[in-house]
Amino acid sequence: MARLDDRWGPHLEGLSAKGGRRVLKPGRPEGAAALWRNGRRLINFSSNDYLGLAGHPALIERARAWTEEWGAGARSSRLVTGTTELHAALEDKLARLKGAEAGLILNSGYQANSAILPALFDRRILGAEAVVFADTLIHASLHHGCRSAGVRPHLFRHSDLDHLEELLNEHGGGARFIITESVFSMDGDRADLTALAGLAERHDAFLYVDDAHATGVLGPQGLGLASTAGTGIDLVMGTFSKGLGGFGAYVVCSAVMKDYLVNRCRGLIYSTALPPGVLGAMDAALDIVPTLDAERQRLHAGAEALRQALSGAGLDTAGSTTQIVPALIGEVDTVLAVSAMLEEAGVLGIAIRPPTVPVGTSRIRFAVTADHSSEDLDALIALVPRMAKMSQI
Numbered sequence: 001m002a003r004l005d006d007r008w009g010p011h012l013e014g015l016s017a018k019g020g021r022r023v024l025k026p027g028r029p030e031g032a033a034a035l036w037r038n039g040r041r042l043i044n045f046s047s048n049d050y051l052g053l054a055g056h057p058a059l060i061e062r063a064r065a066w067t068e069e070w071g072a073g074a075r076s077s078r079l080v081t082g083t084t085e086l087h088a089a090l091e092d093k094l095a096r097l098k099g100a101e102a103g104l105i106l107n108s109g110y111q112a113n114s115a116i117l118p119a120l121f122d123r124r125i126l127g128a129e130a131v132v133f134a135d136t137l138i139h140a141s142l143h144h145g146c147r148s149a150g151v152r153p154h155l156f157r158h159s160d161l162d163h164l165e166e167l168l169n170e171h172g173g174g175a176r177f178i179i180t181e182s183v184f185s186m187d188g189d190r191a192d193l194t195a196l197a198g199l200a201e202r203h204d205a206f207l208y209v210d211d212a213h214a215t216g217v218l219g220p221q222g223l224g225l226a227s228t229a230g231t232g233i234d235l236v237m238g239t240f241s242k243g244l245g246g247f248g249a250y251v252v253c254s255a256v257m258k259d260y261l262v263n264r265c266r267g268l269i270y271s272t273a274l275p276p277g278v279l280g281a282m283d284a285a286l287d288i289v290p291t292l293d294a295e296r297q298r299l300h301a302g303a304e305a306l307r308q309a310l311s312g313a314g315l316d317t318a319g320s321t322t323q324i325v326p327a328l329i330g331e332v333d334t335v336l337a338v339s340a341m342l343e344e345a346g347v348l349g350i351a352i353r354p355p356t357v358p359v360g361t362s363r364i365r366f367a368v369t370a371d372h373s374s375e376d377l378d379a380l381i382a383l384v385p386r387m388a389k390m391s392q393i
């Protein structure tokens with residue numbers, strides 16, 4: 001081991017020197033809005049459990065019941081014997097709720113994006129090179145999918161559809177794909193999906209939308225911003241791991257596309273199916289989420305109050321219009337100092353820095369949840385002037 005550690009150790013030391021070395025910090029959640037760490041209770045503004053469903057009794061109960069009845073594991077991959085009746089029923093329910101022809105469950109959002117894109121971009125099947133256009137701020141898993149397909153996407157400036165159109169005009173031929181998120185995970189702003197669908201249609205491109213951060217909190221019944229029904233969007237993926245409080249991912253698409261993925265998506269084919277307990281939490285979340293309009297309202301009102309406080313103090317919130325509210329700080333050292341100040345004051349606001357976000361745009365990414373009380377929000381808002389002062393130095 002020492003021999004190998006000699007190779008990797010210096011890299012870590014280099015990261016330390018640049019303030020870029022990250023460490024795991026074990027904690028114990030108390031609902032979505034608080035976290036215990038080293039004996040201290042911190043108000044947690046860094047959780048993606050936007051509706052507090054991870055702790056919801058209905059999800060816990062169905063996870064328990066399905067585990068008891070069906071076992072702790074799925075016992076094999078989907079195409080072998082791992083597809084239980086639970087998977088099939090859940091996929092039907094998902095498709096029905098999303099108004100789509102078909103639904104498919106995958107093991108995680110990262111796995112879905114990194115495995116679906118190479119299946120879609122397979123040159124032998126397309127009969128042409130895949131030509132991919134993507135927003136610069138797409139999630140790492142989408143970049144991974146492109147890379148593992150051997151495709152270098154043409155990146156358009158964030159949400160700049162004129163730039164996208166220029167690139168579409170410039171790079172004709174091939175089989176064309178546009179990739180975006182509906183809500184951008186680090187900026188909390190939204191893509192103009194209608195305009196993107198229009199561009200996709202005019203330029204004969206396939207539109208792929210990652211709805212991870214909208215699922216549960218935005219759109220009709222909170223079921224996301226993207227749908228395949230009459231919208232011009234060809235494939236929507238989303239996750240059960242954020243607003244839906246559990247784990248796993250979904251795709252909604254045409255029945256043919258689902259069959260294609262079942263046959264060609266290596267991440268689905270070569271991985272053990274999700275266990276019954278995870279499916280139980282998914283199933284309960286799908287039942288509950290449509291009934292949570294009041295929680296969504298509270299969530300969005302809280303996010304708006306935070307945005308107003310931040311921008312009132314001169315901090316840039318990067319176009320956020322959702323429960324994700326970044327405070328752009330800029331430099332890594334400063335953002336780490338701000339994060340430490342917040343933690344000292346009892347608030348958890350995680351510093352997000354390169355490579356997760358572009359250099360010079362380090363930020364605190366606050367995520368407001370429906371579980372935050374007005375006292376929780378007030379505690380954070382009271383710290384905003386100090387954040388602003390620190391970020392000016």
Ligand SMILES: *Cc1c(COP(=O)(O)O)cnc(C)c1O
Nearest residue numbers: 108109110139185210212239241
């Ligand atoms: C979190 C996230 C993923 C990954 O989902 P997991 O289920 O956590 O693997 C994919 N895409 C986006 C935009 C995300 O924010």
